[in-house]
Amino acid sequence: MTSVANTTGGAGALPTPSVSPRKSVTGTRLWVAVLFLLPALVLLGALVVYPIGYSIWRSLYDADGSGFVGLDNYGDIFSNDATLTAVRNTAIWVAVAPAIVTALGLIFAVLTERVRWGTAFKLLIFMPMAISMLAAGIIFRLVYEQDPDLGAANAVAKSVHDTFVSSSVYPDARPNATASDLKPSGGGSFTTTGTVHAGTPALLPLVGIAPNRLPGSPENAKAATGSGVTGTVWLDFKLGGGGTKGQIDAGEKALKGVKVEAVKDGRTVASAKTGADGTFKLPDEADGAQLRLPASNFSAPYNGIDWLGPTLVTPAIIGSYVWMWAGFAMVLIAAGLAGVDRNLLEAARVDGANEWQVFRRVTVPLLAPVLAVVLITLMINVMKIFDLVYIIAPQPSQPDANVLALQLFLSSFGGGGNEGVGSAIGVILLLLVLPVMWVNIRRLRRERQR
Amino acid sequence: MTTLDTTVRAKRSLASRVASRASGGVLQIFLILVALFWLVPTLGLLVSSFRDPTDIATSGWWKVFTAPGQLTAKSYQSLLENDAITQSLLNTVWITVPATLLVVLIGAMAGYAFAWMDFKGRDWWFLVVVALLVVPVQIALIPLADLFGKIGIFGDIIGVVLFHVGFGLPFAIFLLRNFFAEIPRELLEAARLDGAGETRLFFTVVLPLGAPAIASLGIFQFLWVWNDMLVALVFSDSESQPLTVALQQQVRQFGNNIDVLAPGAFISMVIPLVVFFAFQRQFVSGVMAGAVK
Numbered sequence: 215m216t217s218v219a220n221t222t223g224g225a226g227a228l229p230t231p232s233v234s235p236r237k238s239v240t241g242t243r244l245w246v247a248v249l250f251l252l253p254a255l256v257l258l259g260a261l262v263v264y265p266i267g268y269s270i271w272r273s274l275y276d277a278d279g280s281g282f283v284g285l286d287n288y289g290d291i292f293s294n295d296a297t298l299t300a301v302r303n304t305a306i307w308v309a310v311a312p313a314i315v316t317a318l319g320l321i322f323a324v325l326t327e328r329v330r331w332g333t334a335f336k337l338l339i340f341m342p343m344a345i346s347m348l349a350a351g352i353i354f355r356l357v358y359e360q361d362p363d364l365g366a367a368n369a370v371a372k373s374v375h376d377t378f379v380s381s382s383v384y385p386d387a388r389p390n391a392t393a394s395d396l397k398p399s400g401g402g403s404f405t406t407t408g409t410v411h412a413g414t415p416a417l418l419p420l421v422g423i424a425p426n427r428l429p430g431s432p433e434n435a436k437a438a439t440g441s442g443v444t445g446t447v448w449l450d451f452k453l454g455g456g457g458t459k460g461q462i463d464a465g466e467k468a469l470k471g472v473k474v475e476a477v478k479d480g481r482t483v484a485s486a487k488t489g490a491d492g493t494f495k496l497p498d499e500a501d502g503a504q505l506r507l508p509a510s511n512f513s514a515p516y517n518g519i520d521w522l523g524p525t526l527v528t529p530a531i532i533g534s535y536v537w538m539w540a541g542f543a544m545v546l547i548a549a550g551l552a553g554v555d556r557n558l559l560e561a562a563r564v565d566g567a568n569e570w571q572v573f574r575r576v577t578v579p580l581l582a583p584v585l586a587v588v589l590i591t592l593m594i595n596v597m598k599i600f601d602l603v604y605i606i607a608p609q610p611s612q613p614d615a616n617v618l619a620l621q622l623f624l625s626s627f628g629g630g631g632n633e634g635v636g637s638a639i640g641v642i643l644l645l646l647v648l649p650v651m652w653v654n655i656r657r658l659r660r661e662r663q664r
Numbered sequence: 665m666t667t668l669d670t671t672v673r674a675k676r677s678l679a680s681r682v683a684s685r686a687s688g689g690v691l692q693i694f695l696i697l698v699a700l701f702w703l704v705p706t707l708g709l710l711v712s713s714f715r716d717p718t719d720i721a722t723s724g725w726w727k728v729f730t731a732p733g734q735l736t737a738k739s740y741q742s743l744l745e746n747d748a749i750t751q752s753l754l755n756t757v758w759i760t761v762p763a764t765l766l767v768v769l770i771g772a773m774a775g776y777a778f779a780w781m782d783f784k785g786r787d788w789w790f791l792v793v794v795a796l797l798v799v800p801v802q803i804a805l806i807p808l809a810d811l812f813g814k815i816g817i818f819g820d821i822i823g824v825v826l827f828h829v830g831f832g833l834p835f836a837i838f839l840l841r842n843f844f845a846e847i848p849r850e851l852l853e854a855a856r857l858d859g860a861g862e863t864r865l866f867f868t869v870v871l872p873l874g875a876p877a878i879a880s881l882g883i884f885q886f887l888w889v890w891n892d893m894l895v896a897l898v899f900s901d902s903e904s905q906p907l908t909v910a911l912q913q914q915v916r917q918f919g920n921n922i923d924v925l926a927p928g929a930f931i932s933m934v935i936p937l938v939v940f941f942a943f944q945r946q947f948v949s950g951v952m953a954g955a956v957k
Contacts, residue, residue, distance in 0.1 A: 246862045247783040254774035254833055255789070261830025262796050265807035272806065322698070328691060335695055337944070339702050343951055344940035345933045346891030348908045352929040353705045355918050356712060356725075364724050366708055537702065546952055598800050601893050605915055619802050619894075626806050627898055633806050640803035647798045658794050662787065 266644065273637035287638035296613060297635070300621040303528055307599055307617060311532050311539075312592035316585060318536065319543025323551050324573060326544075336548065340541030347538070351605025354534040358521040358606070368518025375516045384469060385514050387420040390450055390459060394419050402509030405477065412501045415493075416445030418474070419460055425453055425467050435468040435492040443496040445505065447472045447488045468492025472511050476500030522607065524614040531606050531615060535599065543588045550584030551577070590650060597646055618643060713739055713926035720922050739927045749928060751903075752910035756932075758821055759896070759906055760889045763828040767885050768878055770829070771836025772844075776870050778837065779844040780852065781862075790841065796834040804831070805898050812899065819901035827899055828889045836881055839953055843877035844870060876946070883943050884950030887936050907932045 276283045291297045322339060326332035342350060359365025362372040389396035389404050396418060399405035410416045415438035425432075428449070435448030449467045450459060457463030468491050475485040476496050483503055486494040496503075521530040554577065562572045578585070600619040607615035616624075618639050626636030711725040714735045719727070728734050743749055777783075778790050808827060812818040817826075847870065855869045871878070893908040900909060911928045914921045940947055 244783055247777050247781040250773045250777035250781065250862070250866075251789070253770045254837060257770065257826075257830050258793070258796060258833055260811075261808065261826060262799055262804065262834070264811075265804035266799065268807035268810075269803050325691060325695060328688070329695060335699055338699055340948070341937070341940060342702070342706075344887060344936040344947070346893065346908055346936070348891070348893045348912060349709075349929040349933045352911070352915070352925050353709045355915070356708050356922070356926070357705050363722075364720075366704060366724065366726070369724055369726070537705065542951065545948055549952075594798060598802060600802075604893075605912065608918070609916065619800075622802050622805070623894070623897075627809070633810075636806050640800070640806065643800045644803050647800060650798050651795050654794050654797060655791055658791065 269637045269640045269644075272633060273641050274634075276634050277632040279633065283634065287634045288642070290635055291638060291642070296616065297621055297639075299613060300616040300618050303616055304597060304599075304618045306528060307532065307596045308593050311535050311596045311599075312589050314532070314536050315539045315543050315592055316547075316589050318540045319545075319547050319588065320578070320581070320585065322540065322544040323548040324577065326548070327551065336541070336544060340545055342538040343541050345538075347601030348605055350534055350538050351602050354530075354537075354602075354606055357534075358530055360518060360520065360522070362516075362518040365518070365521075367521060371518045372516055379516070384420070384423060384472070385512055386422045387449075387469070387512060388422045390419055390421045392459065394450075394460060396507065399506060402512055403506055405506040406504050408504070409502050410443055410445065410476070410496075410500065410505050412443050412498065413441055415439070416443075416505055417460065417462070418445055418447045418505065418507065419450030420447065420469060420472075421449065421451055423449060423451075425449060425451060428467055428469075430470070432467040432470060433490050433492075434464070435462050435466050437462050438493040438495070440495075442498060443476070443500040443503075445474070445494055446492045447474065447494065447507070448492040473508055475506045475508055476503035477506045478503045482506075522611050524611055527607050527611040527615040531602050534602055534606060535596070538602075539592065539595070543592070546588050547581060547584055550581050554580050594647055594650055598643060709926055709929060711735075712922055713930045715739070717923040720926075739923045740931075743924060743927045743931070746924075748902075749907070749910055749924075752905050752907045753931065755821060755900070755904055756890060756906035756908070759824050759828070760886060763825045763832065763889045764882055764886045766825070766829045767832035767836050768882050771833055771881065772840050772871060772874065772878065773866070774833070774837045775840030775844050776866055778841040779847075780870075790837075793834050793837050797838060799831075799834075801827075801831050801895060805895075809898060818899065819904060821900070821904045823899045824896050824904065824906075827895050828885075828892070832885050832888070835953075836885065839881050840874060840877055843874055847873050879943070880946045880950035880953065883939060883946050884953075887939060887947075890932075890936060 272279065273287050274282060274284060276286075292301065322335070326335050329335070357366050358368075360368065362368040395406045395408050396404040397407055406416070406418075432449075435446055438444035438446050446462060447469045448462060449469055450457075452463055452466055457466065468488070470488055470490050470492065472488045472494075473485060474488065474494050474496070475482045476499075477483070484496045484500040486496050488494045520526060558580070559572055559576055562576050567575065598619050599617055600623065603612075603615050603617050603620050604623070612620075622636045622639040622643075624630050625632045625639065630636070708725050711728055712720055714737060715725065715728065716734065716736055716738060719734050774793075778786060778793075804827070808823075809818060812820075812823045812826075817823040851869060851873070852865060855865050860868065891908070892906075893912060896906045896909045897912065900906065907928065911925060911932065914924050914928070918925070
């Protein structure tokens with residue numbers, strides 16, 4: 215009990231109990247108070263206070279705890295490449311994620327006030343707060359799946375991409391090296407060595423695709439007829455064998471939609487696309503030109519964005535965090551917004567301010583205290599981010615996505631075998647929240663003095 | 665003033681009615697798009713959990729909209745026949761329920777003492793509790809792993825529970841003390857005059873009156889522990905691990921076991937979502953007050 219007596223020595227700084235509105239109902243006997251407080255104080259002491267002291271002490275010792283190393287573990291964190299990435303990524307997280315979440319929360323809070331289904335919208339946006347980061351991580355692993363046929367993000371990316379860039383139909387096609395005049399001409403295109411002449415249909419046979427893998431239901435290839443510069447592009451392969459290489463045999467399939475360019479002295483003078491029967495017709499000025507099948511016919515299909523690769527993995531995970539926490543910011547800011555005096559907004563509108571000016575000059579300044587609380591809360595939260603990174607980053611990208619809390623886990627429990635460095639990271643995380651701890655204490659003491 | 669006001673309004677509304685109609689439509693569309701953006705990821709998980717593994721591996725979940733025949737509860741069935749998963753689900757309950765009840769009970773006792781009992785150094789002790797509000801859990805992982813190892817509860821459910829109780833208490837005490845302090849003094853004094861001791865006062869007056877705050881705290885703590893992965897990852901073993909840890913082990917081969925992960929994640933989400941929709945108000949106030957953790 216001496217510690218209680220000692221700490222009371224400084225009680226003069228706080229209001230004297232007699233003026234406090236919360237005195238015991240009738241004088242409480244000390245042992246009753248002790249009885250009510252003891253479980254909490256013992257647990258807090260053993261499970262929260264003691265670990266802080268132990269971590270500080272442990273962070274000054276080496277990996278197995280036998281040798282005193284001073285501040286070397288802290289030095290290691292800022293010199294070792296792996297941990298330095300974690301420091302840098304945590305800084306990115308703290309700088310970026312809370313700002314995006316708060317901005318989105320503000321936008322949603324302001325906009326939902328204007329629609330009738332605002333409550334339903336808020337409910338939906340807030341819902342991810344209820345689920346675990348593990349579940350959110352699995353949800354976003356699915357979203358970010360690389361294969362555009364499986365992952366929603368890349369399915370969208372691919373359809374947007376393919377809207378603007380026409381994709382090639384025959385990525386695997388190539389000329390038959392022996393039976394064809396077409397030779398590779400750099401960059402994935404193929405050009406004939408000879409020239410084409412009006413009245414002599416050109417034959418451009420391709421191989422490399424199985425006939426049953428052709429898209430759509432291809433027609434049989436036909437030899438081009440008529441005068442002018444013409445020709446046929448077709449799949450020079452007959453199921454079951456047979457046929458003559460370089461000749462259009464009965465049953466061989468046409469390749470539709472292949473781009474054919476006429477090239478004279480390296481310049482493209484004309485171009486055409488093959489029709490359903492594989493034939494194409496070039497204008498007369500193509501007479502005497504070489505024929506080129508440009509690389510766009512053979513380019514590999516667009517495969518989406520490598521979301522979880524080394525460069526994009528951190529922004530991708532931040533995206534999932536924004537999804538989880540935007541609702542939190544929105545609800546807090548909406549509560550603040552409900553307390554804003556509407557007359558102030560209306561007065562600004564009457565004075566001729568447009569909606570953006572009202573938002574920028576009146577709403578945001580009035581909400582500044584709420585925005586600050588949201589921002590700081592999110593910063594504390596983001597500093598300790600662990601689950602999302604651990605779940606979403608695939609093994610090969612994990613070093614690139616590393617953050618302090620993950621590094622602490624990896625150093626101490628994930629095979630790193632270095633509790634010294636782990637403890638040092640823990641102490642750094644504690645140091646980072648000290649300012650907030652101080653603000654909390656200050657606020658409490660101010661309230662007491664009132 | 666009123667006439668001026670109305671004339672200005674009338675002018676404005678004439679000039680801007682068309683414009684505001686149009687922008688109202690744009691706003692609706694924008695918010696619908698945002699709502700879809702928030703809904704689709706979860707929908708993807710839900711739909712995937714109801715598809716056959718071979719379908720999952722070959723086509724996107726949105727294919728079910730054209731082929732609804734793909735929907736099947738097979739993954740759930742095999743998941744619930746998986747002993748490791750069902751055991752971990754039970755462990756989640758065995759961890760979450762005691763960790764929540766203990767925090768509420770011990771926190772309420774301390775909160776009551778801080779609010780209504782008179783003892784030396786009360787304000788200083790409470791200041792310490794407030795200071796502990798923002799201590800990151802990470803700092804206790806290594807020390808408590810060592811400590812629990814020494815006393816032989818490392819890997820036990822009890823270790824996981826203790827950890828959550830320790831880190832749940834500062835917020836519990838803070839929230840409940842502030843709420844209890846608002847209880848009218850007359851109510852307590854009346855009970856006191858009837859001859860109730862502190863203990864009876866606590867159980868018959870303070871706890872019932874504190875029910876709203878206790879509900880918020882209970883829901884927050886329940887979800888916090890239910891959704892935790894990090895603490896359990898360190899302090900549980902293969903016998904005592906909760907569902908989050910069991911599922912986390914499957915993430916390594918993500919592409920190959922979506923049929924385990926999707927229904928598993930969804931089962932782990934069901935309870936939180938039910939709590940969320942059933943107790944929206946308490947949930948929101950609990951999360952808002954406790955997000956500092």
